[in-house]
Amino acid sequence: MVRIVTDSTCDLTKERLAELGVLCVPLTVHFGEEEYRDGVDMTNPEFYEKLRKAAEIPTTAQPTPHAFEEVFAQCLERGEDVVCVLISTELSGTAQSANIAKNTLESDRIHIVDSRTACLALGLLVEIAAQRAAEGRSAEEIAAEMESLTDRVRINAAVETLEYLKKGGRLSGTAAALGTMLNIHPLVGILGGKVVQLGKARGKKKMFESLRKMTEEEGIDDKYPVLLGHAQSMENYEQLRQACQPLTEGRTVLYGEIGSVIGTHAGPGVVAITYIKKA
Template identity: 45%
Template sequence: MNIELIPLKVHFGVETYKDSVDMGPEAFFEKLAASASLPTTSQPSPVEFVEAYKRAGASGASVISIHLSSRMSGTYQSALLAKSMLEEDGCDLSVVDSRTASYGIGMLVVCAAEAAREGRSKEEILEMIDTIRRQTKIYFLVDTLEYLQKGGRIGKAAALLGSLLNIKPILSISEEGEVFPVDKVRGQKKAMGAVSWIC
């Protein structure tokens, strides 16, 4: 669909992997379960974006670059810096803060690519992205509290009690692009039911 992915980097100690290039989801979760500490991530460099933008715009095409919420990552800022580095090249580039993550970004990117294939203008596509983003709510469950505790989001006592009671937090992403708690339910089945009811 003429979509290019510029991956974030995942760091497990001194080992670095490009997300979905050097390490897929299955390998990531296996390594996560075996690791004593949480991995960290880093955004692509502005130079990586510049190279991708030059490739995408080589034929004179407009480029729309959609990114992980700026409240969750520095990726959007890195892309903006790359855009400023290309100002003299006349690249027709729009950088978009999706204010979402995961499936939310994927949905925006695929809709934009389909619209481009249908011959929609850059302005129409940007307006469509904004409309979809504002009308979409993402809800998700956390299967274990272990990583919230390791990441300092909740204390050990809360994680232990939550695990003993089989608490499943229901989370969402705000209009500003930040994760926030919606509810907490005991058990996976009840949590899925609660998400269905919220939606």
């Protein structure tokens, strides 16, 4: 049997991870001296409520090698091979911790994949990996497919508020004030393992239309599902879902909720569509 392992930046719900049989190693979020395990010690609604009230944005930290070692050891003891699909090494040292754990255990039954992405795009790869495991594919086959998809997995996301980009130092106060006045919404994605700006939209209606148009222009590989998600805004999620309906008609559409590690930097209200680009 193959067990899929990931980290909490995949932004799949606890219920979905349990349904898939995927094990999740949490990153940590720090509000001053207070430390919380992402998705374990604090729910998403609790996190965003605390974020809204915080004077400064929290910081995040990768899991320790020991956290991965514990999970890997349990899998090996049950006779399971492991495929561990993790946040981009360009964004976090999480995969480094996993590799240290693998080397400590000295097992060739552990396969670690740098997804070269994060957030819901990582979640989509995890969904695909779990499906392959359920189909009875070997760990080597699943890891190879995940590696082959890292260059084609896409996430097109829109940021609702500029407040948290300003708090995090990614946007000056002047630019944030001007952007807010003009109702500007940055459009972002992850390419080459790094977060990049894809454009901007003026007004929320244009924001949803732009996400659909960018996705449509690049093209979706029909062999894979599409994943839509949001950060504490079901209203924005529903508008995105409706805007993208012409693209998702007849496809399997999955769901995710953007959690604290990604939400720390982008804030609530973010929406995103994730897919595998046509080869």
